[in-house]
Amino acid sequence: MSCSPVAVVTGSNKGIGFAIVRALGKQFSGDVYLTARDADRGRAAVAELQAEGLKPLFHQLDINDLQSIRALRDFLKEKYGGLNVLINNAGIAFKVADTTPFATQAEVTLRTNFFATRNVCTELLPLLKPNGRVVNISSIVSVRALAGCSQDLQQKFRSDTITEEELMKLMEKFVEDAKKGVHEREGWPNTAYGVSKIGVTVLSRIQARLLNETRKADGILLNACCPGWVRTDMAGPKAPKTPEEGAETPVYLAFLPPGADRPHGQFVSEKKVLPW
Numbered sequence: 001m002s003c004s005p006v007a008v009v010t011g012s013n014k015g016i017g018f019a020i021v022r023a024l025g026k027q028f029s030g031d032v033y034l035t036a037r038d039a040d041r042g043r044a045a046v047a048e049l050q051a052e053g054l055k056p057l058f059h060q061l062d063i064n065d066l067q068s069i070r071a072l073r074d075f076l077k078e079k080y081g082g083l084n085v086l087i088n089n090a091g092i093a094f095k096v097a098d099t100t101p102f103a104t105q106a107e108v109t110l111r112t113n114f115f116a117t118r119n120v121c122t123e124l125l126p127l128l129k130p131n132g133r134v135v136n137i138s139s140i141v142s143v144r145a146l147a148g149c150s151q152d153l154q155q156k157f158r159s160d161t162i163t164e165e166e167l168m169k170l171m172e173k174f175v176e177d178a179k180k181g182v183h184e185r186e187g188w189p190n191t192a193y194g195v196s197k198i199g200v201t202v203l204s205r206i207q208a209r210l211l212n213e214t215r216k217a218d219g220i221l222l223n224a225c226c227p228g229w230v231r232t233d234m235a236g237p238k239a240p241k242t243p244e245e246g247a248e249t250p251v252y253l254a255f256l257p258p259g260a261d262r263p264h265g266q267f268v269s270e271k272k273v274l275p276w
């Protein structure tokens with residue numbers, strides 16, 4: 001078994017995830033795994049970083065596929081006996097001009113951004129070693145979408161006692177309401193991406209609380225963050241930040257020094273905690 005520290009970045013064959021792997025590759029004293037759902041795209045991305053003199057490793061990971069998540073889990077357990085840094089970056093967004101029906105957009109977006117990210121956490125968080133760091137890439141859009149929810153939903157999403165099961169039920173209800181065409185009447189904002197990222201931010205708050213309850217002495221820090229508006233295939237060419245600039249806040253959270261006790265369970269933007 002390797003005693004090297006190990007970091008994993010989901011959805012890192014391009015965009016912000018790729019820039020995060022590059023930054024970790026320069027600073028992380030351990031093995032850094034670039035992961036991708038498509039092995040060819042992943043290996044091509046690894047080759048690009050190798051040409052820069054970096055040494056990322058590759059592992060296949062499709063976060064929508066439980067078997068793929070579990071294969072990575074078993075690999076990490078066997079090779080490293082755990083995990084030091086997890087960056088949940090993989091995500092999708094329909095383009096504004098996309099004419100796919102809202103109900104389909106809601107189902108597809110929530111499936112990857114929320115439910116699959118949650119599955120990765122369920123399988124990989126138990127592997128975290130002491131002083132582990134988890135960064136869930138959410139978005140500032142989650143803060144705006146929260147403001148667009150009914151008072152009742154806002155109260156639920158801000159609750160310090162909401163459970164993962166309750167959050168799952170709410171996310172499922174959004175998809176069902178969207179399918180019935182009643183989501184706005186039921187107090188939801190008209191944004192599938194925004195609701196999916198509310199899910200990621202609230203999930204992070206819940207997971208941090210659970211870590212406090214179960215593994216306080218291990219000093220693990222878990223946060224949600226926004227990378228900013230970044231020029232990638234997702235956000236398009238008009239966004240002001242480069243992927244490298246977008247990687248700054250996630251990388252800052254991944255490198256919170258051992259012994260630090262905050263931020264934890266927060267939503268972080270531009271390296272600062274924002275109120276939820």
Ligand SMILES: NC(=O)c1ccc[n+]([C@@H]2O[C@H](COP(=O)([O-])OP(=O)(O)OC[C@H]3O[C@@H](n4cnc5c(N)ncnc54)[C@H](OP(=O)(O)O)[C@@H]3O)[C@@H](O)[C@H]2O)c1
Nearest residue numbers: 011015016062063064089090091139229230232233234235
């Ligand atoms: N760009 C922004 O301005 C911005 C702002 C706020 C938050 N974010 C968030 O930042 C994260 C990265 O976004 P980005 O702008 O870098 O987007 P991007 O360029 O579209 O990259 C998304 C990455 O996620 C991967 N991915 C999608 N579904 C996956 C799955 N099921 N399993 C594994 N990987 C999967 C993609 O792989 P493929 O190449 O195979 O599709 C790709 O590598 C996302 O969570 C996004 O919501 C972005």
